[in-house]
Each structure stands twice: as structure tokens, then as C-alpha cells.
Amino acid sequence: MAVFAALASPTLADPLPSWNDGATKTAIIDFVENVTDPASDKFLPEEDRIATFDNDGTLWAEQPLYFQGLFALDVLKKKAAADPSILSSDVLKAASSGDLKGVMAGGTAGLLELLNVSHSGMTVDQFQSDAHEWLTTTTHPTSGMHYVDMTYQPMLELLSYLRDEGFSTYIVSGGGIDFIRAISDKAYGIPPQQVVGTEGTTKYEEVDGKMVLMKHGGLTFYDDKEGKPVGIARHIGKRPIFVGGNSDGDFAMLEYATSGDGPAFGLIVHHTDADREFAYDREGHIGVLDRGLDEAAARGWHLVDMKNDWARIWSVNK
Amino acid sequence: MAVFAALASPTLADPLPSWNDGATKTAIIDFVENVTDPASDKFLPEEDRIATFDNDGTLWAEQPLYFQGLFALDVLKKKAAADPSILSSDVLKAASSGDLKGVMAGGTAGLLELLNVSHSGMTVDQFQSDAHEWLTTTTHPTSGMHYVDMTYQPMLELLSYLRDEGFSTYIVSGGGIDFIRAISDKAYGIPPQQVVGTEGTTKYEEVDGKMVLMKHGGLTFYDDKEGKPVGIARHIGKRPIFVGGNSDGDFAMLEYATSGDGPAFGLIVHHTDADREFAYDREGHIGVLDRGLDEAAARGWHLVDMKNDWARIWSVNK
Ligand SMILES: [Ca+2]
Numbered sequence A, B: 001m002a003v004f005a006a007l008a009s010p011t012l013a014d015p016l017p018s019w020n021d022g023a024t025k026t027a028i029i030d031f032v033e034n035v036t037d038p039a040s041d042k043f044l045p046e047e048d049r050i051a052t053f054d055n056d057g058t059l060w061a062e063q064p065l066y067f068q069g070l071f072a073l074d075v076l077k078k079k080a081a082a083d084p085s086i087l088s089s090d091v092l093k094a095a096s097s098g099d100l101k102g103v104m105a106g107g108t109a110g111l112l113e114l115l116n117v118s119h120s121g122m123t124v125d126q127f128q129s130d131a132h133e134w135l136t137t138t139t140h141p142t143s144g145m146h147y148v149d150m151t152y153q154p155m156l157e158l159l160s161y162l163r164d165e166g167f168s169t170y171i172v173s174g175g176g177i178d179f180i181r182a183i184s185d186k187a188y189g190i191p192p193q194q195v196v197g198t199e200g201t202t203k204y205e206e207v208d209g210k211m212v213l214m215k216h217g218g219l220t221f222y223d224d225k226e227g228k229p230v231g232i233a234r235h236i237g238k239r240p241i242f243v244g245g246n247s248d249g250d251f252a253m254l255e256y257a258t259s260g261d262g263p264a265f266g267l268i269v270h271h272t273d274a275d276r277e278f279a280y281d282r283e284g285h286i287g288v289l290d291r292g293l294d295e296a297a298a299r300g301w302h303l304v305d306m307k308n309d310w311a312r313i314w315s316v317n318k
């Protein structure tokens, strides 16, 4: 068995070529080698190698607004062109005119209102088809890239590395579960059943003589902050041993994973690269990382310094 | 490749030895061979081979009451012995005195009240540990078997057969997700992330200085009837192609699976064997199969006649 194991994992190849050598990369590889080595006292069988990752700001970019928010704006504009009466609030009016500041002034409640109006009244299948097309053909306002290409190459390598080492990789996101599933397989190699996210009201009902799954307004589950451990409990039913996030919305998930009895790895992507991506942390309208920065060291969580730890940012070279 | 495939699936061995030869067994094997044969126009890749099964009455017995209901009765009795004031309704009083008829007179609402009181106020881990112990050590009132042994051998063979042929097997049950997960791996080889069920309020919170997942009263998702396709959408995100159920609570799931564009197999376990198990269908307090019996033939669903189709019932010989 040892011979086959050695053949199967060529230790000479670098599993994380877009990560610069340094403490973070070393810690990741050390952890993975420990929990996958049957001779290690940290060894865990494959069924316990659960890895969960936040999506926005962790696996792909999230500025100037969550991609799902930008998608919602585009959908709303189209809907309002056909029926202006749907613009029944200041946030919706701001959204339809592309006024991002006006939308963000409405805070989370405003974003949810925007999502309610733009993400309901269609089947799950139709919604995902629309989202997939938008993500693969529309260009981002500042980078000019397609959204699907704004995933982080070092994180794609990390996902692949973990899967090669027997981990199951999950997304656990505050974003909408149907939206992420529209692209997760193509973007990350993560199938729909391994995506946990915020859930809207979905009903099985007859429409035009066919039984379909329809999206309605309103949330049934908000998968952020303390909701993330709950989402993990509901969908996975096991405590993850490897968790990646980027904001205080991931604090509870990191805490949950790293407060079990066994080995666990917590990773926080710190946005430090204004030239190649964006630089932000303690303040802002999105991806606030404050308590996480304060407590990471004491909790043994690993901060990824994007500027210095990542040799390359994007999965597609611009 | 063909050579290896032939070696890997020894066609001479019967994959369903506890099924008597007949139309149902033939239909199952024909379907599986078709969707797994790359030369067939019904071929589907492994990622599309999703199989979902109801639990109570489909994979294990459900009489004289759902096992989870019997567990709840035992828990309630213990709780009431310590604090009689929790018996605040007729249903709860009936339950604590073992009066099944009194509990069932309360209908679904009564059962939910019983579950609320007996399934809250502990961590998910503690609850699952209690449930696992109960299922593996307590004996069933009429069979005298341990509950964990009252699974159906032919269905265990079907689950294994499907997995051997590249299917992912899921439970999609009206029963509680935490309860089923306590035993699903041991009983069926189904890991927690492949169990979909009714969900109670769960919160991530601090108890005695530790962050835990606590079970509270109240349901957040009822995974029965039209809820089953919704539960499938939330947890799996794909339409199943093989579905097994036993009651009209599975009608929507069967309908959803078999109304897609591709091949799909619907199976209904019909309880026809009063000698070896139980006989019931159109009437009763549990597992009512009425519309399903009427429409199975027209919809192409396969009725399993337990008495004639199954050579053996239980996974453990009495
Ligand atoms: Ca994030």
C-alpha cells in the first residue's frame, strides 16, 4: 500500500504553483500531509476530510459589488423596462438606474429587496440558465473580464489539491444557492450538491400544465455569519476540517471548524493587493474583515496576504 | 475499456438475490443496464445517476408508528419523569403514558408537538448519540428486533446495486434529518450529506463556554409531499432518475423524477405481507398509499408487491 501511495502522490510536483513559498503555503501543505498520512497521529479517513469555502472574496472577486448583486441589477433593469411599476422603493429605483451607491445605502435589507424582485417569478432551471449566460458573457465593470474568469487561480489550485488528497470540497456562501450552482461546476469543479448557500422560497407547483420548481420572493435560510455552521449542519452533517473565508461573515464557520477535538485548518484571504485586485478589510460596504484580523493569530488561523502570498491572482490571464 | 468494464461487473452474479424473479426485478435491472451502457441511447453519466429513497416504509418498517415517533415517546417519558409539567397537552399526556391511539388522534400536529418537546434542548451531537443508542439497543414492540435491523434486505441490495453501478444514493424522508443521519451510514451505507429530511430549528450558539449546534423547537422545513422535490432542489440541485417510495407522501417526488426529459424509474413499495411484515395501503394512520395505487400504472411506476416480489424481508434473519 505504501508503494502505491507513493506512486499516486508525486511529492516532487508543486500542488500549489501559484502560491509563493512562505509560511502560509508551508502550513497548508503540512496540514494536508499530516491528515492524509496513515502514520500520523493527525490522520483522518477520507469521509472526514470535509473542506468548506466561502465564495465571494474567497474563491472569486466581490468588488465593486457581489457579482450576484450586479446580475440582479441587470435583471431588474430588463424587468423595469417592461414594467416600470415594479420600482416601488428608493433602492429599486436606484438599482434600475445603475446607482450602486443608492443601492448600498439600503444595506442588506436593500440588497435583499433587490434580490426578491429580480430572483423570483421564474423556475429554478430558467434562473440558472440566465445566470450562467450572464456570468460567462457579461464583462465586469472595472476588470473587463468575464465574471466566470474572476476566480482566483491559487484557490482553484487549493481546491484541486484538496480533492486530489481525498477531501470533499464544498462552497458555503452567503450568496444564493441557485446562483452559485449555475456556475460552480464550471468555475470550481464543485457539483451542485456540494454548494450550500442562502435559500429563497422555492415551491413545487404546476405552471402551464407542467410541474416545476418555482422561485418566489422571500428568504427561507440566510447562510451567513452564525447561519454558516447551521447550513453546514443541514447540508453536510459533519464538522469541516478545512475552512476558507475572507470576511467576518465567515467568523462563525472558521470558529466552528477549528473548535472541534481533531486537527483543523482555518484560512482567511486578506485583500491586500490594490494593483492586481482590490485592497480592503476593516471598513467598507462588502467583505468587512475586522474581528477576524484581530483574532486570527490567537485562534491559529492563517491569513493569506494576497499581495505577497499569491504569484498570480486570476484563473485566466488578462 | 470494454474489457475492464466486463471484468468490473460480473454479469453472472445476481445483484438482487432477495428479489424473486418477475416483472419488477427485471424492470429494475433493465433500467440500470440501459442508463449505464455507453452504447445505449438512455446512457447517463455518473453525475446524473441520482437515486432518492423515502425511508419509513420504504427502506425500513414504520408500524405501529414511525420509529422516530416511538423514540420520541421514550424520550418524553424520561423527560416527564424528571419534570411532569412538560405534559401540557392531551397528546403529550397520552404519549407519556404510552397511549399510541391518543397520540395518533392528534394527527400530524400532535406528532409535531411530541417531536418539539422531545427533540429540543440538546445539541445535535447529543441527540444523534441518543438516537443511535436507542436504535441499536431498544427492541421493537411487536417484532422484538432492534430497530436498526428492521431494514429491508431487498432494498439494501438495491442501494448497493445502484452504488456499484455509479449511482449516488440519497434518502429523502419526511422524518427528521438529524434522526436519520444518526443511523444512515450504519444502516444503509448512506453518509450524512446524502440524507435529506425534515429540519427543525437549529442554532449555532454558546453553551457553557462552548460553541455548539443546538436543537430548538419548531420546524424550518417539512420534507414531505410537495416538500420532497423542494428538499431535493435544496440539497442535491438535480432531478433524480431513480426514486423509491411507499406512500402518497412520495407522490410529488415520484412525479418530479419521472416527468423530466430523460429516462427515470419510479418504484413504490406496496405493503402486502401481513405475515412477514405488515399489510396496509389506502387507509390508516401511517403510510397511506391511495393516489399512488390508482395512478402507478398510467405513470409507468413499478409497484413492489412485498409478498410476492421479495424472497426475504429483513436485513437480519430473526
Ligand atoms: Ca466573502
Ligand SMILES: [Ca+2]
Binding pocket: B054, B055, B056, B057, B058, B245, B246, B247, B249, B287
Ligand atoms: Ca414512507
